[in-house]
Amino acid sequence: MTRRVFRRAILVSLLLLGAAGAASYTVKAGDTLYSVARANETTVAELTRLNRLAGTALKVGQVLTLPGGTPAAAPSTPAPSNSVTLTPPAPSAGTSSLQGVTVRVPASLKMGDGFTLRLSGTRAGQATVRFPSEVGEDVRRPNEVLKPIGAAGEFLVTGRVVLGKTTPVVYEVRVGGDLVRGQIPVMGLDQPIQHLNLPASVTNKLQDPARAAEEAAVEKAYARRTPQVWSRPFAPALATARGTSSGFGQPRTYLAGGPVAYHYGTDYPAPTGTSVLAINDGTVVLAGKYPVRGGLVVIDHGAGVVSMYFHQSRVLAKVGQKVTRGQKIGEVGTTGLSAGPHLHLEVRVRGEATSPAGWMNRLWPR
Ligand SMILES: [Zn+2]
Structure with a gap:
């Protein structure tokens, strides 16, 4: 609390001095947009807007305008190297x-x-x-x-x-x-912000009154702690690989000028009706239609690991059903907050999204 008050005091004194560019911060090694936002009681979205940033990468020595400061006059030019998010401290022995x-x-x-x-x-x-x-x-x-x-x-x-x-x-x-x-x-992942500019007919789903129930249902799934049931490596959810259309961890906005959100899964484009397969053995804990996730199946694999399959046109799995790796649980679609047929796959560990690629063809991520 004292530190927070002290920081506020510094901000206030900077503003009172009226120096050019008043409230600003110079990026140091190890900083990320997120850590700077947190330390200065603001958000990534606000820093992005104020500094007209095109991505989340910061350079050591880069000066960021903080809320209350003079906004950047021109878009910052990306420097060629020294992306701090890609420069880890000396690796530990492991x-x-x-x-x-x-x-x-x-x-x-x-x-x-x-x-x-x-x-x-x-x-x-x-x-x-x-x-x-x-x-x-x-x-x-x-x-x-x-x-x-x-x-x-x-x-x-x-x-x-x-x-x-x-x-x-x-x-x-x-x-x-x-x-x-x-x-x-x-x-960090050092990905540029993707601006989706989705039509209002799609983003209106974010305002759906049934969203609260949807969020409560998935939070309940995240909180499950059951014994591990899988004993074979995780496998892809689609039989045919067609690449990805939006990567895991991608920072993006849904509407022009809207807040920046991370993409918690990986999107695999596929024609509507393509079979969606369980990535490993487990128990179905959610199966139904929801405003944002659309046709949704959630499988609990135990050990705090759940996989989630969004936007399906048909949901075939039933709550309580035991499924095995490769079993069909539904079909690809574009239901919920989606702009075209694809499967959005998430793999969560104790409620936090992890990169699905890190699990594929392995028993465990490394
Ligand atoms: Zn997605």
Whole structure:
């Protein structure tokens, strides 16, 4: 609280001085648009508007106008190099240990990655794991126990990097009174903002009164914690690959001048009626028509992992149904907030969207 008041005081004094370009911020290494917005109590959308930014990449030394400052006179010219979001701190070793437990984590991560923290050793099964860098993170519920995986008897905990965050992921592993704490550097995705300029007939769905019920239903699905049911690698949701039309993590606006939102899934264009397949074994926890997601199926795979299939023309799966990898659950369409036939696929870990590509043809993301 004191810090916030202090920051406000600085902002006010800058404004009182009336210096040219008053409230501004000079980008330092490690900053992202999101971190600057948070530190200055504003939003990515507001910084984008004020500074006429074409993308989310920032350059060290770039001066950003903050709310209350003099807006940028001309669009900022993209500098050729030194994109700070692509310059990670020195990678950590990726392995640490405490007595009886070896902890392995990826050396570095990207925003929106799913990942695994692997524990091995004689006391690995007794370890508790936390990701204190994720606010409200709840890796394991009370009474939830880790199960050993594979011949090596490793214990796996799934983690994820929240979209919009490029601060390091901090992990803590505790066994009895011993604690090991480490961090994994995170890089941004550095994608330009995509302006969809959807017609009002499509974006009107954002105002649908049934949206509150839709959001409540998906939040309930995110909160599920059931045992892992898959034992084979994840597989694509469409039998024929035709590429993607909008990538995971893409920052975009729906309406000209509207707020910037991240794309929480990957869009695969396909003709209406194309079979949509379960990406792995699981239980159907939502199946129906919703204002924004359209014809929606949500499959709980256990271990806090759910897959979601949007905009379908037909929903064939039923709530409570057990499905297996490759089983048809519906058909591609353009229902809900959609401008053409495609499948929007999301893979969420404890409610946060992770890159679907990171799961394909693998048992776990790396
Ligand atoms: Zn999409």
